[in-house]
Amino acid sequence: MKYVNHMEFQRKSFQVSELFKGGYNMQKILQELKVKSGFNTKQKAEEFAATLIHELNQGTYLEETDKIFSDFTKEWLPVYSEAKDVKPGTIRVREHEISKLLPYFSQLKLKDINRKMYQDALNDLKDQGYSDSTRDGVNHTGRMIFRKALELELIKKDPTEFAYVKKDKKTIEQLEEEEVPKYLEKEELALFLNTAKEHGLEHDYLMYLVLSYTGIRVGELVALKWKDVDFVNHTISITKTYYNPSNNALKFQLVTPKTRKSRRKIIVDEEVIEALKEHKKVQERVIERLGTIYFNHDFIFAKMERQFGYPIIIKNVRDRMKRLLRIASLNEDLTPHSLRHTHTSLLAEAGVSLEQIMDRLGHTNDQITKNVYLHVTQEMKKEASLKSSLNS
Structure with missing residues (x-):
């Protein structure tokens, strides 16, 4: 009692x-x-x-707040945004992760949320089938929220302090499948690009050629302007990325690249430069014909049929790739991001070092890129060993 x-x-x-x-x-x-x-x-x-x-x-007494969780998250988000100078896309991710916590804590007072309640929430998200990465993100956001409340002396204890994300043990087959992401082999890439050239829509061939031979992100691609291309020295400068969560071509933003390392200058080969030159000539004729109707802000991948001059949206790049993969009878699960892995495989096969590949892709440290690199180089060693044994 x-x-x-x-x-x-x-x-x-x-x-x-x-x-x-x-x-x-x-x-x-x-x-x-x-x-x-x-x-x-x-x-x-x-x-x-x-x-x-x-x-x-x-003098250590702390009078805890009566503020409820949902109200505090609304206060926390703009503070987090300003303090970290985060990009709009990151804010959307945080909002999405907060939405996963709200069903459990929305109307509860911060001070009443204890460690068991928080852990139970993470466990329940697992039972609902949310992936490890999703739950990792939710927990990361939850930690930031409650640590800020602790820092502001609104609560005495952080309920997330000893929380953990339960993960199932994976089979060897699952681990091997995750380790190396799917990408196009050299012969498949040739088929894909040829399909884009013969059956592609506006910009298709050039878009996928640039993605495949530079390894840039799709957001970096659609943000490219002609001033970013040095036709003399054969380089493309990556200084910005495209942000448009609404997929409305007229309502886009250009934001800083994903990381500081993402600002880079990429050397490209003659084939890409020549394709860009040809595209520039076509675009200039369109601009001359349309005059002031054309939204002339120097974008390379600008729409030339409707909403003239506005950059093509990322969703279109994804959808068109799926269409071309279907026509070519290739894996339709591949995405524009898969072409970054394809580029990694091409460079690894050409003998480029992992460090140089990381620099080119704008990575400081990326396990997936390392896995692709190791997979390709190991396969090359196997082939070399096989050839050696056959010749001996």
Whole structure:
């Protein structure tokens, strides 16, 4: 049975406070005792009162907030955004991860959310079938929220402190499948690009040629402007990326690249440069014909049929690739990002070092790129060993 006789430990509080000649805020003590609506034993109730008085005496007493979780997340998000100078895409990710926590904590007071409740929420997300990466993200965001509340002295304890994300043990087959992402082999790439040349829509061949032979991200591709191309030195400068969550061609943003390392200058071969020159000639004729109707902001991959001059949206790049893969009878699960892995495989096969590949892709450290590189180089070693044994 719960021990709820508050009057007894209220008297104890008064007695202790008198020993210190009124050095305590008795109103706060009584308020705290009133909030704590029950204890398992009389001893625990008395211990709580004594601890509370000790905190007041030491100046460490913290009056926790009554703010609810949903309200605090609305306050936290803009603070996080300004302090970290994060990109709009990252904010959307954080909002999505907060939405996964709201069903559990939305109307609960921050101070009432304990470690078990938080861990139970993470476990329930697993039971609902959310992936490891999704739950990792949710937990990361949850930690940031409660640590900020702790920093602001709104709560006494961080309920996320010892939380963990449960993960199932994977089979060897699953691990091997995850280690090396799918990409186009050299012969498949040739077929894909030839299909784009023969059956592609506006920009298709040039888009996938550039993605395959530079390894740039699709957001970096559609943000490219002619001023980024050095036709003399055969380089493309990556200084920005495209952001458009609504997929409305008229409502796009150009933001800084994904990371500091993402700002880079890429050397490209003659084939890409020549294809860009040909495209520039076609675009210039369109601009001359349309005049002021054309949104002339120097974009390379600008729409030339509707919404003239606006950069093509990322969704179109994905959808068109799927169409071409279907025509070529290739794996339709591949995406424009798969062409980054394809580029990695081409460079590895050409003998380019992993460090140089990382620089070209704009990575500081990426395990997937390493896995592709190791896979290709290991296959090359196997082939070399086989040839050696056949010749001996």
